[in-house]
Amino acid sequence: MYKLIFNTLNNKIDCVGTNTSSIPFVSANMDYQRFKKDLVNGVELNDVDGNPITGDALKTFLATLP
Numbered sequence: 001m002y003k004l005i006f007n008t009l010n011n012k013i014d015c016v017g018t019n020t021s022s023i024p025f026v027s028a029n030m031d032y033q034r035f036k037k038d039l040v041n042g043v044e045l046n047d048v049d050g051n052p053i054t055g056d057a058l059k060t061f062l063a064t065l066p
Contacts, residue, residue: 001045002043002044003017003018003045004048005022005048023042025028039062047054
């Protein structure tokens with residue numbers, strides 16, 4: 001499971017968290033590439049409040065990722 005993290009320094013969501021780490025949205029990062037594959041394969045993504053992102057909202061979010 002992943003959770004989006006809001007960055008208060010730049011006022012945007014620019015990384016995702018797991019139980020053990022945070023992963024920046026950087027294309028060259030291998031953990032980031034695994035995160036994107038996991039989402040396509042059905043691993044749960046939660047918004048910053050902990051609510052699951054599903055269906056069209058998830059597809060729209062995936063389309064915005066680098």
